[in-house]
Amino acid sequence: MNVEMELGLERRVGKRSANAIEKHLGITTVGGLLNHFPRKYINRGDLTRISELPFDEEVTLIARVVSNSTRQMRQRKGSITDVLVTDDAGSGTLKISFFNARLPRVELHAGRRVMFSGKVTRYQGSLGLTNPNYQLLDKDPDIAGTDPEKLAAMPIPIYPATAGITSWAIHNVVKALLATADLDALPDPLPAAISARQKFLPVPEAYRLIHTPENAQDWRKARDRFRYQEALVLQSALARRRAQLSAEEATARRPVTDGLLAAFDRQLPFTLTAGQSAVGKTLAEELSQNWPMNRLLQGEVGSGKTIVALRAMLQVVDAGGQAALLAPTEVLAAQHFESIRRTLGPLARDGLLGGLGDNAVQVSLLTGSMPTAARKQALLDAASGTAGIVIGTHALLSDNVTFFDLGLIVVDEQHRFGVEQRDALRAKASKPPHLLVMTATPIPRTVAMTVFGDLETSVLDELPAGRAPITTHVVGLAENPAWAARIWSRSREEIESGHQVYVVCPKIGADDDGDFTPGEAEPDPGELEGDGPARELASVTAVVDHLKEEPALSGVPLAPLHGRQDPVLKSETMASFTANQTKLLVSTTVIEVGVDVHNATLMVILDADRFGISQLHQLRGRVGRGGLPGTCLLVTTLEPGHPSRRRLDAVASTTDGFELSQEDLKLRREGDILGASQSGGRSTLKLLRVLEHEDIIARARQDAQQIVAADPGLAGHAALAEAIDEYLNPEKEAFLERG
Template structure:
């Protein structure tokens, strides 16, 4: 068998049958099955067996209490150093206060309170080693646990021989909740392992791949991942399941890509002498090499009889809109229409302005498929009824070749004459259901171009957007200047605050404009809440309060200062953006509503208040709004955090580079990976069990190539039933949402 052979030559359906598909109730009883389903949402032996530990603890390696995060569900290995029980003052009963410590040698400790904790009082004596599980809270300025779950552990110094052997084993730590701590999952899996015939569980990884990767045999891996004999065995088991997960994920994505390729789409070949040629002839600048290369690629894919599915990512200002517009014009030349889906009304209106400006007279016509001109139409939810009716008619009749809109495009009453291309801007803000609603408005599956200005490391792109082909624009068009970024740490230099606003004044006096960005809208203060001595007032995190404050700063006297945020009505937002674009506003105080797409060439300075509240990629996105007109741009990251605060590292990283892809990778390394991978869209987890999109880049790449070869030769996995079963177990509801985000 060659090294590229995907596996067995003949189907063996029995290979896919195993105890993994069996209901937990048949193995452990209905009562246990009910508890597991209620707390973990798992129903089969395979799902439970794949509830892998997050980490492992050695009994001598106590948890570093300095690393606990407020609000997290923590599993803590620690030793009791003191205990005190007192009566409650306002009601009957007692509170038992426990103090636990780690072995770091630092003075860190953690207070634990048990209300009427009679058992805890008896068991948690000084010197006892225990595993605690609960949500980290705060009381009196220090971190605390209240009524946590706990389990006592045998202590090496006190244990008998058999207990010593048990004490030498690492402790697996599973994802936990208050009602179902880590050790309950461990207990259930400990009961499950002996009743399964692991030797009969089919291996989803073809033998030649397992040999190449030097993977631990599957039965041994299941035992060592859940009940490791020592601290050296579980990493080898984890390596096996990392590859197994990568292969399952990439095979599922390869099947999706193949399914797309089999769909019948309307090809939209270029038309000589059409709108696209006329647009290229009037373009006042030369496209970058990257724009030309990707433009040619899109032109060939849009001309095919199966749907294009492509992700175009590039830095802010790299020229993605021009590339997308050229693809839209090719579709219009061939008789189709293009829908441009934007996440906010401000961004949709901005795209209308920029696309209309690029097209000029070419965007003022009304002939669908004509060579003279087309019409660009805006459709948003807040438009007046008469204007909306006109836009709906233009889309349905085909009069509008390009329809730009927000979620309003998804409404049932929106119809197209012949929808040929969908362009989705900032895909991470949309779910697959929304995208599919729009696709359903076409007679045949339309071509799809997804764009993002949030740089995504390639491994993340091929993991999260694995059913899309990925292209990157890495060059900046001529005239764009690098943005200088500085951290303004007010904790160390309080006087720098006044310098920030003096710098703002200097920029306006030089004929430019300034953004001041705040992390939230805030609440309008009552008159009595404004300090009498307004010169001493500090800038606040809310837009409303910051606006009022800036109007009192002497250095900014006489400047035209306005605000922009999501709670303003659409007409007011439109007027403010028009005023800022026209140079009628000097300083715009805004939320992240200006994060993407807002394009004011005269804006050269951005002040980000409480910059530590933003993620690294978001800060990078925000600063991309300045320096767009050939003038140098400066971004000031204002923070009140102390120098040694962890979030200061993120600010220093943003200030150190303008390469968004470098920042995105650092962001992945510094933060919880799920945030980057879209946890908030998929129920709070990244969708990855064992994989790390940063650390396992090479592994994911190999698995992707293996998956492509397997699916090319066996698209329905008829010869790979164990891999098919693995995918079925992997694709829980959360992971379906995770996969579908592409």
């Protein structure tokens, strides 16, 4: 570790400043504060547009004082000083109130340019600030005597701050640090050849200019340097992991000429799409190698990923190994179990049509709620090798689950599983198993490069024949309350036509906060401001009670389905719906993936604004699966123009999953790309933005691959290796392999 970067902050800026930074920012080292970069820069001459201030957020703004008045409070002792400020752009004024404050009354007179820092609040319909911190720009001791022209061009760095410490207080400590730190002792993670090619600033100068620029060109050059450095460190970590994985020794699972896979292909009643054939060929080649396959397979709902995965599993079984399929829910695991046995037909030992002797494979199901006898048998079949394919939920990760020869792990819906869970399954193999990760949530190329860079990626982008288009409509009840009744008469029409209906709710019951998918964010709390009283969200139990009394649905067989039900009841409910006995299913998002009922043509999603874009896209993929056109109604009580309705408009505007994933990332923000929080919030990425900087990420990826190819252990790039350790730390680096 570099001594200077790891040095305690107190040694360079003093105890008082160090304590303030640690208390409010959690930063304790020289390196931590040097890398606490400004989030933006504002010029002293530029006033902040008041009309663009975000409600309920900490802001730093420059404004001109219009008036200053002080009045006595009526209910208690003391005074209030009201300062009215403007931005000179005509976008509005802002009232700033100070309670019992002498200095603002004296200092903030009309005409002054002032930098304020505080939280934007709302009072009697108008935005304002209460008791903010402020700095007089014409009395800044740092700029006394500075040439006026130079001063006008001098940017003010604005730092990520908190209510307890202002941006300029952080800047003052950073300036003290720059004056005392040994910047020349800092190593450069970038290889000299790359720095020369890109004409990057040296490390010491880059730190000085990103924190104390004299003009916009200064901070832009410094930011470009650190942004590329961040991309290279991240991509080098991924490239190093890929090199480590490829250096592991796996058991090659080569195809056999007349085995299960060949028999399966002969009996397929349809022709594989070109994409399925191409991906299948790639998987066959990678399974045949002596190092582990690590591949991400992404494709839209219904693109045929399961068939591709099953063919890979059969190749492994042919070669004497076992395959495990990890599913996120018991409903989905049971669906996979039934679907795979049905697809195998006579090739499934003890299958639906009887086995074919030795040329058949036993498929076993293992879930936490199975009866004891069935569970013991499944455990025995996995441990003895009798079961060639084992399908299960988190129960597969239990310590008492062992495999005879685990050769392939297939992880379905990767965003539901963390790296620890995947590693727990990998550890059950005597040699590193091959890995196939599947997702129906399309991932933008830049996100795939940044988060799944250790996995090779395949995409199935064509739908098999028979998939019908899905029409999606936003049903705004705020502007059209009469549509509430029409939803159920429309459902009755669909049922009268011989079809079935899903109704999806965000909650199970009144005591539930919402049945949200891990990794799928609810809307940001700030988005919900202005909703008025807290809305009572639709719940499965309440909706079922309501629909039983709904005249338009009189006599319609309906049933609830949610994650808290007894597993046997869940299975019976799904079987009844699949058999077209239950006509209307009121469910939470447990039907989001894997549920395959070809007769379902209408989906009603209540309080749809409570779901994320990718979740809505997944849900509507449950209809239109049997060649019949599908319809999805996104029902919301929010007013038009509400931020949360933008998601619904986006989903209604296109069925292109990749386009939606880009929009999803824009609306939800990147979240913690390297951490467990998958939306909103602060990103671990400091300067990189995965949608904006695709060219930088791609170039850094290419550089990283060349560096690691020539030096897999980074022995000749000690500073880069050290930067990876400092930037990622073991927990975050492990998360890169999460899949």
